[in-house]
Amino acid sequence: MDLIIEGIVKAFLLFFSLDSEVIGITLFSLKVSGIATLISLFIGISLGTAVALIRFPGKKIVVSLINTGMGLPPVVVGLFVTIFLWRNGPFGFLEILYTPSAMIIAQAIIATPIVMGITLASVQQLPGKLRLQIIALGATRLQMVWTLIKEAKLPLLAAVMAGFGGVISEVGASIMVGGNIKGYTRVLTTATVMETSKGNFDIAIALSIILLVMAFLVNLILTFVQQRKRPS
């Protein structure tokens, strides 16, 4: 018990002393997960909306695959991204394994099915006649799709939260494709794993608390945006 209390105290001291390494890791984590989330939003919202609106044979199978992808294990993603980016792999010529780019790719792959699945559900839950109403107002197909996405914007914020939450907290893929290189590819989760394995629980607890606070703050902001226009 003393170990935990001591760890928490040291964690707060480390946190409030603005340790440059901790701040660097925190900002780098935000950058990698932020870019990965943006990429996943672009791909996930586009494909999720397309799957929601287009009728095609085997749609149920595709939706099932997307829903399965929402729980994609990060280590599996890490494994395949590593294989693909390995020196002899199909994309080995890019030479980006153990770089932030590889981490962004892996995290984007993890977040995309999450965003896609929530987008799909959000667009499908809109009233069926809304689509007809938009067409009846003279919208082109592109205008109709854009209007539907705007109408689903509040549930879509949940996609942003889930996507970001999924990648900021994952460790398997980041450690596999990033390598946890100090000052280069080390993020909060990989640093926490390393410090724990070294027995530095105070630093590990500090990093965990920063991770939790950061995830909370991002979700708090998004929740405020999501809830501000709800009628009383």
Next chain:
Amino acid sequence: MNNFTSILEGRNLKIQIGNTVILDVPEIRIQAGEFLSVIGHNGAGKTTLLKMLCCLMKKPKEGEILFKDRTIGSECSLMEYRRKVTMVFQEPLLFDTTVYNNVASGLKFHGIEHSDINAIVMENLERFGISHLKGRSAWTLSSGEARKTSLARALALKPEILFLDEPFASLDPLAKDILYSDLERVLPKSGLTVVFATHDYGDVLRLSHRVAVMENGKIIQIEDPDTVLKHPANSFVSSFYRLNRT
């Protein structure tokens, strides 16, 4: 109104799923400036007919629709037609934005210059007496206000044909009466053609030039209201009238 040049004409409109006939209308012609009411019980095929005439359904396997004697889909493009007509549904189906932006939405779809949109939106908000609501979120409107916003949004487009699919259903009698009065005041000045589907015959009578009575996907009588009233085509029409007048 029997010898007229039609603005809209449907020929051999038919939808059949399995053995069930959803719609079977050999011919329907609508005159420019006419107010045609389509009446019938729930499930009679009114909404399907309107959606078909508004070209909101997949092209029928059988039949064609002509707008000003031009076949839609060949002589007249679908987009050109859709930008000359509009439809108001049973639910207001407003967008998650302000009343002003809702009324402006269709104009933006049509590519109307931004500088012209304000005047058109304000004109139509004032038309329905809801200009004071322009900054309000659509979510905070009462049912009657939402219906007025929906009508203002449709009329802002200056359509040549307005399809109304039971737009006042589920409103209380007072709100309904106010909206009918609004329509009675607004429509004659606009000169537009209206196709109005309802199962509430009494209220729409005063606006109608002709009434089409539907049953099981078919139009069983289409004449002026007095003729339909005095000489109903069959017992269904007379019973429908009687039910709605009591």
